[in-house]
Amino acid sequence: MGDKPSGAKTMKDVAEAANVSVMTVSRAFKSDTSVSEATRLRIRKIADDLGYVFDSTAANLRTQKTNFVAVTIPSINNANFADTVDALSDRLAGAGMQVLLAYSGYDMAKEEELIEQLLRRRPEAIVVTGGRHSDRARRMLRNAGIPVVETWDLPADPIGHVVGFSNAATMHGMVDHLVAKGMTRIAFIGGDTDGDTRGADRRRGYIAAMQRHGLAAHRLIGAGKPPISMREGAAAMGRLLDTMPDTQAVICVSDLSAFGALSECQRRGVNVPGDIAIAGFGAYEIAGVCHPTITTIDPKPRLIGAQAAELILELLNGAGGETRGPTTIEIDWQLKAAETT
Amino acid sequence: MGDKPSGAKTMKDVAEAANVSVMTVSRAFKSDTSVSEATRLRIRKIADDLGYVFDSTAANLRTQKTNFVAVTIPSINNANFADTVDALSDRLAGAGMQVLLAYSGYDMAKEEELIEQLLRRRPEAIVVTGGRHSDRARRMLRNAGIPVVETWDLPADPIGHVVGFSNAATMHGMVDHLVAKGMTRIAFIGGDTDGDTRGADRRRGYIAAMQRHGLAAHRLIGAGKPPISMREGAAAMGRLLDTMPDTQAVICVSDLSAFGALSECQRRGVNVPGDIAIAGFGAYEIAGVCHPTITTIDPKPRLIGAQAAELILELLNGAGGETRGPTTIEIDWQLKAAETT
């Protein structure tokens, strides 16, 4: 059916074909308004035959609602963030909202630009990853007049709402775990810039935790520019084994680098955890599948997304409670001890 | 600066504050139009101080351009598709276009719904993953009046343009590789439904390739509902080892399941490739990092994205050549032999 893909059809075309007013067609496409069921079906049918597709851009302008929730993440190619977005998106889709996703490549200047682009699309709310942003980005978010949720972090000075956890605190947990196992010479493999602010927070957390135990925190291996890949993790492990062979354990900034490190050990015949223990972060699937399984920290990425979605829906629907103050939801991360430690 | 987040500012507010017409403000925000540099800067400054953010929804309606390219992928949590989207998105961002991403969860009915939702947003073009779609989805795409690109496949009856490769053909390549190594008892681990159509095509390709070599293709292990995870790959390998211990090689539907299979072997003390060879698909990073490295097929995900982007930009900009016929770009996948075979 449907004509050739000529000029796009509008409600007017449908209205004429159905011998009703445009307004009636409009009603036939909304569920809550009053049209007789007969006309609605007739109009729907005619619209379908004409190949009419509803035009949201017009509706968005008129109603001043886009049903978008904007989301920025550092990278699309990261299972942790993907899980968060997935959970967020699932929950929002149930409420008829769509996620408008953009990624910053771990670059704050890029993030600022993205935020501006996203706000131009007039999202109903915006979710950003991390708690550090450029001044202009912060200002734009603050002035946007929509709910702002920072995730994957516990910012000292939140812009709006927060669903996250302290990355530094997770490293205290991990160092405690290793010290309890009797280890004192503990290294850290991470990025050598602060591009990944959460990774940098974890590095700082490692240092603080070591100092709290009265241990030296000089075994820092820079694995490259974030994000650190498996391959970079492997290379960094090589350097660690070469330069500080007496290291008893190494904490990697993520499970991916941890797995790279583990593979490097296997390649060299270094026994894990016999010769050296390895820990990661993120509870990626690989940590529980590889042999031996990797001790890690589960930051509950899906929970972050689900909680952010719930919060947003509450804020948007709770017409009365608009004045509700900024909420901080702290996510209960979990240390998952496994075979590498 | 900026006032309290009161009602959103419009160009009118800026115009009044700057004592110019709305039109002049509009011009100050486009780069190609004629405004004196002095006024432009003055207006920009005032707009910034007011906390004004350009409203795309209005511009979209008036100009009938959204600068969106819609993209559907089966899952966001898949490094292959993430790479394609990343490359696509990078290239399009350079041309001022944004990607509107949606994922179908390997479900054709869901995909149909997504396509409708996406088309309502009036994208300039749409990129879908795979060459199989519901009838209604095909009809909507055909009537959309915008460039349609199917990827990651070579559909028999394309809707519009194609950037992909034959999933079945890759399995012929892989079986040939294993047979050349002297193996004849070759198994396949994949999904047990056709939800992942590309995975199903690979399974069919394996069967056809085996038959072409005069070999039995009965060693089919169903690992679960697609997508097959590492864990499911491991479980499937366990069943394969238990039930057909004389198997010489196994092809897995993806590197993730292949890695799971490899880990299961290591856990059981089965030597790879000594006792059994393992092959995957996708050239995920893990295939080149784990020990031993996994033989795989590189479908060049980033190339798919980049080529799709190029094609779209050509189609949209080539004002003259609108009548350009449907293009099919075949991607040159590559078999990467490694240590597991």
Add this chain to the structure above:
DNA sequence: TTTGCTTTTGGTATCGATAACATATCCCGA
């Protein structure tokens, strides 16, 4: 048949930016 209410349908202005056209301003050479 008429009244009074509900249900269904129609007319008009509008959301905010911009294309198209009109007008004002400027600068330079004749």
Add this chain to the structure above:
DNA sequence: TCGGGATATGTTATCGATACCAAAAGCAAA
């Protein structure tokens, strides 16, 4: 000094759907 083309700014109508208000149609009870 003035004409004429380039440059800078203003005015009006418009994109397509919908809020708001008005009116018509349907229906039950009087």
